[in-house]
Amino acid sequence: GAGVSQTPSNKVTEKGKYVELRCDPISGHTALYWYRQSLGQGPEFLIYFQGTGAADDSGLPNDRFFAVRPEGSVSTLKIQRTERGDSAVYLCASSSTPGTSGRINEQFFGPGTRLTVL
């Protein structure tokens, strides 16, 4: 079956520009996550959606970053006034249901969008 897909796979933009990154989760998965992975680092949490609402956006670094999931499936991560420090791989993951009793639910990751800000 289809896994998590992300588009574009690569995005090169200039400092100050606006970008949108798209994530198509596994069909039927209610939870969707965005992470950012810089070179030589593990993924870093940005935001988590349960259905259409952002259940936890504590990882968004500042107000230039915003994400939506209007119909509870596809999500878009939006970055305004991009800076060179925003260059990273942006990963999306989805899972079927939240974990229970403190246990982690399995998250399925997409291949990521590599963003380069010149």
Next chain:
Amino acid sequence: TQLLEQSPQFLSIQEGENLTVYCNSSSVFSSLQWYRQEPGEGPVLLVTVVTGGEVKKLKRLTFQFGDARKDSSLHITAAQPGDTGLYLCALNKGGSEKLVFGKGTKLTVNP
């Protein structure tokens, strides 16, 4: 300060050798996951360990969760070039759904 410390950061070995990589924390965690990430791909879950002292095997991979639930190890027997990748440990912090990852161990297995 990293919540999860992974070591070594880099490891390059020959095919057929054994290796162990480590994931440590100063905090107790309820469960921990190990992922492998190949270049250009997202992380793929290998295992979730839950019980202190637990040992899980996945073919040539053996995962151990420390008795105090503050550390974990991954041992690979007779490594193969296909084992090459970034090995990440992760936990969920504060009972939330978000994963907190270590920096990973980048493993290269040379033929």
